[in-house]
Amino acid sequence: MENNYKPQKVKVSKIVPMSKNVKLFRLTPRKKLPANDQKLSFTPGQFFLIGVWGYGEAPFGGASSPLERKFVDFGVRKVGKVTTTLHNLKEGDEITLRGPYGNGFPLDFFEGKDIVAVTGGCGIPPIAALMEYIAANRKKFGNVYLLYGAATPKDLLFKDSYPRWEKERIRVILTVDHPTPDWKGHVGLVSGLTKEIKVNPVNTVATMCGPGPMTNALENILRPLGISDRRIFVSEERKMHCGIGKCQHCTTGDKYVCVDGPVFNFDEVQGNWD
Ligand SMILES: Cc1cc2nc3c(=O)[nH]c(=O)nc-3n(C[C@H](O)[C@H](O)[C@H](O)COP(=O)(O)OP(=O)(O)OC[C@H]3O[C@@H](n4cnc5c(N)ncnc54)[C@H](O)[C@@H]3O)c2cc1C
Numbered sequence: 001m002e003n004n005y006k007p008q009k010v011k012v013s014k015i016v017p018m019s020k021n022v023k024l025f026r027l028t029p030r031k032k033l034p035a036n037d038q039k040l041s042f043t044p045g046q047f048f049l050i051g052v053w054g055y056g057e058a059p060f061g062g063a064s065s066p067l068e069r070k071f072v073d074f075g076v077r078k079v080g081k082v083t084t085t086l087h088n089l090k091e092g093d094e095i096t097l098r099g100p101y102g103n104g105f106p107l108d109f110f111e112g113k114d115i116v117a118v119t120g121g122c123g124i125p126p127i128a129a130l131m132e133y134i135a136a137n138r139k140k141f142g143n144v145y146l147l148y149g150a151a152t153p154k155d156l157l158f159k160d161s162y163p164r165w166e167k168e169r170i171r172v173i174l175t176v177d178h179p180t181p182d183w184k185g186h187v188g189l190v191s192g193l194t195k196e197i198k199v200n201p202v203n204t205v206a207t208m209c210g211p212g213p214m215t216n217a218l219e220n221i222l223r224p225l226g227i228s229d230r231r232i233f234v235s236e237e238r239k240m241h242c243g244i245g246k247c248q249h250c251t252t253g254d255k256y257v258c259v260d261g262p263v264f265n266f267d268e269v270q271g272n273w274d
C-alpha cells in the first residue's frame, strides 16, 4: 500500500524572488518520474507539506499548472522558522515534499460557469494554479475574472503570468494600496473592484483566498454581485502538522482543514472563519 505520509526527496531546481518577502520555489523530483507517475499531480487548491531537515515542515498550495508533471512551483512568504530556512536555500539544495493533500477547488462544479477569483497578497498561489488550469481548458469555462490586490505594485506576485492568462481571456484586474508614479491599475481595496465586472449570479462561482480583508471582499464584492454563499468557495489557512487528519492541529469548528478542506463552501464554514 502506498504510504501517503512518506515524504519524497526533491531538488530545488529554481528560485525566483517575486517580492521583497516572497520567493518562487520550483521543486523537481530527484529521479525522473515515469510518464504515468501521478506523484506531482494535484488539483488547484490542494496543498503539499514542504520539509527542511532539522527545521520542520509547512503547508503550501501548489501554484504551477496542475497539468505539469515534471515540477511543482510554490510561492512562499517568509514569516517564521521553516519559511526563513526555505528563503535561505540555494538552487540545487535538497528538501522533502509530501502530498498533495486536501480537496482543492471543485472543478467539475466550476465547469460551464463564470468564475470570479478574489485574492490578496500571498493568497494567490492556489489561484495561480486555478488560472493555469482554466487557461489550459479554456473552452470549459465562461467569463473569468481575477481580482487581485496587494500593498504596492512590487508586492503583486506571478506578474509574468498575467499576459498569458489575459491571452486566454482571463480578465486580470489589479489594485494596490500604495501606488507608484508609473502605476496604471486601480488603487484601494480589492472590494472596490466590483464595478469592473458584470456577472450573471445564477451561473457564477467565486473563490476567495487570502488574508483577513477577504471578509470585506465577501461583503463588498460577492454579496453585491448577488453570488449566493453556496457558490462561494473559500480556502482556509490553519497551522498544520500531519496534513492527513490525525493530529487535530488544523480544526475549524467541527472540520479538519487538512482533509475536509482547505477549500470550503462558504455555507459550511460561516462563523468558523477568522
Ligand atoms: C493549506 C495551506 C496553504 C498555504 N499556502 C501557502 C502558500 O502558498 N504560500 C505561503 O507563503 N504560505 C502558505 N500557507 C501558510 C504557510 O503554511 C505558513 O506561512 C507557514 O506554515 C509558516 O511556517 P513557518 O515555520 O515559517 O512559521 P512559524 O515559525 O511556524 O510561525 C511564524 C508566524 O506565522 C504564523 N503561522 C504559521 N503557520 C501559519 C498558518 N498555516 N496559517 C496562519 N498563520 C500561520 C504563526 O502563528 C506565527 O505568527 C498555507 C497554509 C495552509 C494551511
Ligand code: FES
Residues within 6 Å of the ligand: 239, 240, 241, 242, 243, 244, 245, 246, 247, 248, 249, 250, 251, 256, 257, 258, 259
Ligand atoms: S494537520 Fe493534522 S489533523 Fe489536520
